[in-house]
Amino acid sequence: MHRISGIHRNLTPRLSGIATVITPLSLAGCAGPFSTLDPAGPSAAGSAGLWWWMFTLAMLVLLAVVGLWLGAMFGAQKTGDDQQLRRIQQRWIIGGGLLLPWAAIAVLLAFGIPIGHKMLPLPLEGGEILRIDVTGHQWWWQVSYPGSGIQLRNEVHIPVGVPVDLHLTSADVVHSFWVPRLGGKLDMIPGRTNVLRLQADIADTYRGQCAEFCGLNHAHMQFTVTAHAPGDFAAWLTEASASD
Numbered sequence: 434m435h436r437i438s439g440i441h442r443n444l445t446p447r448l449s450g451i452a453t454v455i456t457p458l459s460l461a462g463c464a465g466p467f468s469t470l471d472p473a474g475p476s477a478a479g480s481a482g483l484w485w486w487m488f489t490l491a492m493l494v495l496l497a498v499v500g501l502w503l504g505a506m507f508g509a510q511k512t513g514d515d516q517q518l519r520r521i522q523q524r525w526i527i528g529g530g531l532l533l534p535w536a537a538i539a540v541l542l543a544f545g546i547p548i549g550h551k552m553l554p555l556p557l558e559g560g561e562i563l564r565i566d567v568t569g570h571q572w573w574w575q576v577s578y579p580g581s582g583i584q585l586r587n588e589v590h591i592p593v594g595v596p597v598d599l600h601l602t603s604a605d606v607v608h609s610f611w612v613p614r615l616g617g618k619l620d621m622i623p624g625r626t627n628v629l630r631l632q633a634d635i636a637d638t639y640r641g642q643c644a645e646f647c648g649l650n651h652a653h654m655q656f657t658v659t660a661h662a663p664g665d666f667a668a669w670l671t672e673a674s675a676s677d
Contacts, residue, residue, distance in 0.1 A: 466640040469613045473639065473660075474632045476616035479548035486544050490537055552616065554598050554628040562630075563597045565589060569608030569621040569643065572650040583673045587656045589641075590673075592666035596632045609645035612658050618644040633660035 465471065470485075472478040554562075567589070568575040576585040591597045601610050603621040610629060611618035619629040633639065643654035661669055 467613045467642065471614055473635045473637065474615040475634070476552050476631060477614055479551060480617055483541075483545055483548050487541060490540065494533070494537070552630065554630040557596065563592070563595065564600060565591070565597060566600045567602075567610060567621075569601070569603040569605075569610070569647075569654075571605050571648050572643070572654040574654075574656045575604075576656075578670075578673075581670065581674045583670075585673075589656065589658045590666065590669055591631070591633060591658060591660050592663050593633055593636045593660045594663070596630055599629045599631060600626050601629055602626045606647050607645050608643050608647050608654070610641065611644040612639050612641040614639050615658065620645060631658075633658070636660050636662050636665075 469477065470481050472481045564579055566577045566579060568577075574587050574589075576587075576589050577583065589599075599610065601619055601621045602625065603623045605623065607623070608621040609618045610621055612631065615631045615633055616629065619627050621627065637660055639658045639660065641656045641658055643651055645651075647654065
């Protein structure tokens with residue numbers, strides 16, 4: 434027992450030092466142009482919120498398992514007849530092996546299904562939604578605005594505070610359109626058009642990346658999404674239409 438106490442005293446400062454180093458490094462990954470935990474739109478905020486719920490639930494389960502493990506390691510051994518021990522084992526199997534996973538899944542679905550529903554490109558009551566066509570190529574992005582004649586390369590322009598539908602397809606292999614701070618990724622498949630709804634709540638320039646390995650220069654297949662204030666977007670649209 435004294436040996437275990439000594440080991441505990443020696444490990445505590447080491448673990449504290451490790452936590453001091455790891456915690457700032459972990460938190461540093463919560464921000465940046467490719468961080469899904471630094472949302473700038475409703476779709477990305479829903480995904481980030483769901484992630485935090487999953488993280489919290491996982492930590493609670495981890496703490497419970499560690500507590501039970503420590504109790505089994507250092508707790509007093511209880512004796513009893515075989516039938517009583519079997520009943521205890523059955524309770525743990527039913528509670529920990531069946532009820533706990535089902536309860537965790539039910540909680541996540543209760544939050545995840547409404548969040549996922551809000552991300553769908555459903556019709557809006559406020560009228561037509563801005564459409565932008567994006568075609569993935571090895572290894573660049575072709576962007577066009579139907580009806581305006583605007584053709585862009587590796588850049589997308591959208592208005593702030595307005596949902597936009599991006600119609601995504603591919604000219605060669607499977608690509609994946611992803612702007613981490615604005616929403617989830619969606620695959621671009623040759624011969625098929627998928628629709629991704631995005632919205633930016635802050636005027637800024639956001640970085641995007643192909644999220645599906647598509648060949649030699651996949652890592653460099655990036656693009657930008659510039660979110661303009663509504664008046665600035667209208668001015669950009671007029672200027673871009675005139676220049677094209």
